[in-house]
Amino acid sequence: MTTIGIIGTQYLNFEEQPFHENQVIYTRKAFTDALQTTGATVIIIPIDALDKIPDYVSMVDKILLTGGEDVAPQFYGEDPHRLLGLINPDRDAFEIAVIKESIKQKKAVFGVCRGMQLMNVALGGSLYQDLSLASTTVKHLQAPTKQQFPTHFVAVDQTSSLNFLPERYHVNSYHHQAIHRLSDELSSIATASDGIIEAVENKNNRLLAVQWHPEGTWDTIDSEFAIFKYFVDVL
Numbered sequence: 001m002t003t004i005g006i007i008g009t010q011y012l013n014f015e016e017q018p019f020h021e022n023q024v025i026y027t028r029k030a031f032t033d034a035l036q037t038t039g040a041t042v043i044i045i046p047i048d049a050l051d052k053i054p055d056y057v058s059m060v061d062k063i064l065l066t067g068g069e070d071v072a073p074q075f076y077g078e079d080p081h082r083l084l085g086l087i088n089p090d091r092d093a094f095e096i097a098v099i100k101e102s103i104k105q106k107k108a109v110f111g112v113c114r115g116m117q118l119m120n121v122a123l124g125g126s127l128y129q130d131l132s133l134a135s136t137t138v139k140h141l142q143a144p145t146k147q148q149f150p151t152h153f154v155a156v157d158q159t160s161s162l163n164f165l166p167e168r169y170h171v172n173s174y175h176h177q178a179i180h181r182l183s184d185e186l187s188s189i190a191t192a193s194d195g196i197i198e199a200v201e202n203k204n205n206r207l208l209a210v211q212w213h214p215e216g217t218w219d220t221i222d223s224e225f226a227i228f229k230y231f232v233d234v235l
């Protein structure tokens with residue numbers, strides 16, 4: 001049995017919360033559905049004091065970092081650009097410490113979207129605060145097009161952990177930020193046609209992350225469910 005800990009997302013702002021104006025900690029059901037379908041046991045870990053992190057990480061076999069807010073640029077030494085979106089520095093600090101503790105305890109970490117960007121920042125990399133600051137014409141923010149529709153291609157490194165995906169692969173895309181300076185501790189293993197990094201890994205430290213949203217397609221596209229299977233069974 002493999003136990004996966006998902007770091008919970010927070011709704012803190014009244015105007016964006018549908019839960020009777022109560023602040024909540026939550027995760028997308030698609031994540032728990034996909035992971036439970038692999039046979040994994042899943043728990044949601046609330047954001048807490050940093051000194052609790054060794055306990056939380058020790059309770060699980062692997063960690064999932066989900067999507068959400070922009071990573072606060074203070075964590076890579078920049079001021080906020082005017083196109084920066086909503087941030088939650090408490091969540092950033094907690095998840096950055098979770099990544100470092102997971103490496104220390106030799107536990108695997110899988111990041112999705114913001115989770116990939118945060119992994120890069122945690123390991124010394126930086127982000128484009130908005131894709132208009134990068135030279136690209138590919139549409140990486142496909143909303144309002146639904147998540148079950150892949151919209152742009154990526155080239156997958158066939159020597160990487162994601163070699164069970166085809167070299168020319170089609171993914172959905174819901175990001176307005178992207179990796180700028182890649183961490184020395186990560187390798188780019190998938191890129192869009194404009195050069196934007198779409199997946200990273202560190203095999204020695206059991207780190208893997210994708211910029212797209214496999215939880216939006218896991219129940220309709222076999223290769224996307226295979227990413228969750230790889231996370232639970234292999235990573």
Ligand SMILES: [Mn+2]
Pocket residue numbers: 139140152172173174175192198211
């Ligand atoms: Mn993209």
